[in-house]
Amino acid sequence: MRKINTRHFHRATRTTPREINRQIVLNLVRDHQPISRADLARRMDVGRGMVTSLVNELLAEGELREGETANVPRGRKPKLLHIRSHDRLVFAVDIRFTRTYLMLCDFDGREHAVESLETDFDPGTLVPELAERIERLLRVHGAGCSCEGIGLVVPGPVARGTGRVLHAPQMGWHDIDVRAALEAATGLPVYIENDSTACALAEVWLNPHRSNTVESFVYLTVAEGVGSGIMVNGEVVRGHGDMAGEFGHVPLNFEGPRCLCGARGCWEAYASDLATLARYTGLELADPTAREQLRASQLTVAGLVQRARGGDTRALETLEATGHYLGIGLSLVINAINPARVILDGQIATGWDLVEPPMRRALAAHTLTVEAANTPVILETGGIHPRLRGAAALVVAPVFAAPIVA
């Protein structure tokens, strides 16, 4: 139940019903392809005549494609409809601290080519290099195809209106307009979003397996830090200053250990991979030299899981502690948002059988109902890097999104 904003609203015109039904057809084809016109008419509860008219429009626009005819036991054989996806290309770019990843994929998110490069923190160097690679990939793989745009994922909050990167401490970026720069350099439309939010969007827009009825979930990324993308009522939560989803820096214990952000007892300081490794090695997370030592040691959480499985009891205890803290942080997420599920991405997932029991115990202690405590946690198994999928989703989503009315 939404209130109509009387300062900024979208009046219905003559063409509004068609825009709405057009998008419904598009989404029905996407979710049930291949599908016949008659089947669409049944699912939409309209006459076949209207479907014909809508489909013809979408075929003319190149959104749909008519495929083979189906074999049915009785009657005329239907011509099946598909989303036109194989010759529509999308670039996904994931800018990270160490390396920047670049994927060329089609409209279904199917990977065509992936490459990566060392991240240059200066946008003046990074953007031209990206543009050059994109142009080359398009020449090599994009024969006879159209390119719909570039999805760009950055490690920090992005201003929704302007597309400027507000704050990316890892890159040393403050209020940088990479989007406009890349758009100018390539001539393609660029969509930008912060990493966690993009992963949540990918879960909705580029996940062929899971049901589309889940309208609220939290996408949690546990790596050097803890990031989260929030989906509520079917829409991403960006917040007033585009700073929502910073669950990594909620205090679990305001008398706890120092976090990199300067505060005490942030969730990150307990449950991130760095925190887990620091606990195992006995190093102090807030100490820069200790962090350097940690990096040099080549120790990873995945390695810790292997050690634990190999009989290293201290590794096991460390992981169990991480599970406990993960549960306390999750209790906070669940008490706040009560999502239908939590999706977890990170190396910690490789040892989930070790981590989950203490996590569930902590969750049970800090949530109000058993249903909340049993909120499903789904491990991200994405073959493709989830963030690249998120970047691709940025380009795909606007095409299928519900029209804005009222």
Place this chain on the structure above:
Amino acid sequence: MRKINTRHFHRATRTTPREINRQIVLNLVRDHQPISRADLARRMDVGRGMVTSLVNELLAEGELREGETANVPRGRKPKLLHIRSHDRLVFAVDIRFTRTYLMLCDFDGREHAVESLETDFDPGTLVPELAERIERLLRVHGAGCSCEGIGLVVPGPVARGTGRVLHAPQMGWHDIDVRAALEAATGLPVYIENDSTACALAEVWLNPHRSNTVESFVYLTVAEGVGSGIMVNGEVVRGHGDMAGEFGHVPLNFEGPRCLCGARGCWEAYASDLATLARYTGLELADPTAREQLRASQLTVAGLVQRARGGDTRALETLEATGHYLGIGLSLVINAINPARVILDGQIATGWDLVEPPMRRALAAHTLTVEAANTPVILETGGIHPRLRGAAALVVAPVFAAPIVA
């Protein structure tokens, strides 16, 4: 950008544009009344002809009312339009632990009559008594008026689909269907919601003063416990199991003091009125006899504020500590949701000048940007009980809500 749910969607029909524009007219009149047809046409950017047609429909349905003619410097004088509100009555019912409040108001939320009764925990006794009082009030005050429905607010989560009260520990209710009972007893439509959510809804639907463009805020109620209603992207957050907004039981410090819910270090255990008083008196919150002692002492937070102003340094320190804990809890809310503002209701607001500085310091320490740390906190000054206004909003909102399409 919302994805269309292909299992459950709302197709556009011939009448969809009119439904949309009808609601827009209704909302424009509500926000700018009194307003002329010509002015509506200008605001909507349509011809005056269409406005005439829409308005005639709304007049016939009794949603609008034609009032006096305006005095304008030039040209024909317009006939001004109003929402028909004075002869449309709404009952608001607020069921609380000690007493149950009952308000008769009009469609603008203007109070006509208020009364209260001792709360009987047995719905079999409470509902008939409510129905009797509602019938009597309608006889006395409702001459020539229609009654649009009853808004019912309860202290606990409500199942969105069925309207059953899932869990109201104060009342000893578990999975109780008060709504159906009251509907059967009165013959009026009953809308039910939990108290915090209803307060948030009232802020959107029954607040003539504040701008309607704020699409995300958190309504915080600090009393015996800490409750919260969350508004994000213009819609209330109920969560998957209708348990969202339980910020009161997020752990601030998992090694902290025991909370009534059984866990340790809940926000409630630090910042609720009971927690503040316990800290002042040195009593243990988790101990039932201490709680009884506290109740018997007649000490309130408002009283504590007076003592602090009178020079009681320990009262001042206690309030400042509460401010500190309030800030830590709010940092959590702000890191998670990043709302445009926080609305605060509770006795603690009477001493806000004492409480805010330590609150802001704690907020600054635990949020990532200065904008987030400076999130405005607005004190609820509602003359009418905010929860009664929330109950009334439940009846009013559906009339003005945007239609559901796609």
Place this chain on the structure above:
DNA sequence: GGCAGTTTGCTCAGACCGAGGACAAACGCG
């Protein structure tokens, strides 16, 4: 009082689109 200019509210033809029925095409089966 009469006239010009302005604003409001209403009417009406035209265009767009959904609703629903009619019909040809395509196909399997006896």
Place this chain on the structure above:
DNA sequence: CGCGTTTGTCCTCGGTCTGAGCAAACTGCC
């Protein structure tokens, strides 16, 4: 080949927006 079934298209009808045109109402000025 005819029958039944299913698909896809066509066409008319009615609801809604669109935009122009017009009468009504009002002020100010001559």
